[in-house]
Amino acid sequence: MSDLRPATREELAGLPLEVAPRLLGGVLRVTADGETVGVRLTEVEAYHGRGTGEVPDPGSHARMGPTPRNATMWGEPGHLYVYLSHGIHSCVNVVCAPDGVAGGVLLRGGEVVEGLDSARRRRTAARVDRDLARGPGRLGDAVGLRHPRHDGIDAVTGVPLHGAVAQLLLPVDPVAQPATGPRVGVAGEAGTAAFPWRFWIAGDPTVSAFRWGRGAGPQAAAAT
Template identity: 50%
Template sequence: MDNGVSSPSQVRKFLGSDPRVIAPLILGAVLTHNSEAGPVSVRLTEVEAYMGPRDSEHPDPGSHTFGGPTARNAPMFGPPGFLYVYFTYGMHYCANIVCGPDGSASALLLRAGQIVDGDELAALRRPASKAHKDLASGPARLASALGLTTADSGRDALASPFSLWLPTTPAAAVASGPRVGVAGPGGSTEYPWRFWIEDDPTVSRYKSARPRTRSAAG
């Protein structure tokens, strides 16, 4: 973590671009949450890009913003570098980092990563995990390992108690494909906006969407 880019102004400038461009470049970045219980850091190995509402330049039927702004998705319409955390299936939290210009309503869903600091605390938060590689393998597991809830939605991921270190060099091998668990057109091969580090053991398994009336992702 000592060799990456950590200046909040530089990181925010990086995040102010199109998330589809940012996604493969942010793999290998390290996000830290220094909570009251202690710090946990995760190296990102898998993310998904989400764009804006139906009346935007890049409408995304898989995004929570597709129908327009709501109280829940309001952070996605804000400036880059802030968190959008939502609750799903009545049991899980999932975390996004807002990207793009202020008002563009785009973000990256943090799908998976490797715990690189705070292993014991992450394991305490994830007692069902049987191996270290599973601690943050999947968006709900990642958010849980970092201790994130909807109380963190709208908080700045680039300011205390959070920090984000960008990698100085891109991941050696990055793959892309359809997003996980997104119903309807947004989950099709026309939206290959899931990006992951090839052969990394922490990357989650691909699952198609369950039949439902709305998207469960990003």
């Protein structure tokens, strides 16, 4: 990981739409339950909160303002917002924007580059290694972060939280030309071409499969 460096609070204080592509090629390294897994990030999505940026984001958990669920999104950049999806999957976001301004970057997909055996034990349903962290719920499972125990863990300082330690490493040389397009499975306008807030490394096999959200297909995109 010589081409990586620890993320700083300052460089994560930009708006999620600005920070998201800079995370590509970086690594989220987590030690949980005594096992360390590192995932090279190949796919991310930006989400703003109420009052964040020039365009309201109807797909964000923080679109209506602060709640107990999204409180971490309003906090200090560099912490991880870990939320529960469909009552099962713990998904991981890097909090961005200044303290008090809501924003996060969802870690949608990646390649396990450290702790492969540990990731395989946690993700027994994966038939091939490329699927270990291919999708946000799979990524959360692979690194061992769980909601609500690890929501708010600091990936800049590495301060432990409930037995886990997280570290975010960024590439010295950012990905030059990331692919971009609509977010995956997001309903309504927020999932159309009006919000090309998904970024990924083109051609990487660990990028998750795209699907339109409810009411966000090509016809809806054309109408926005």
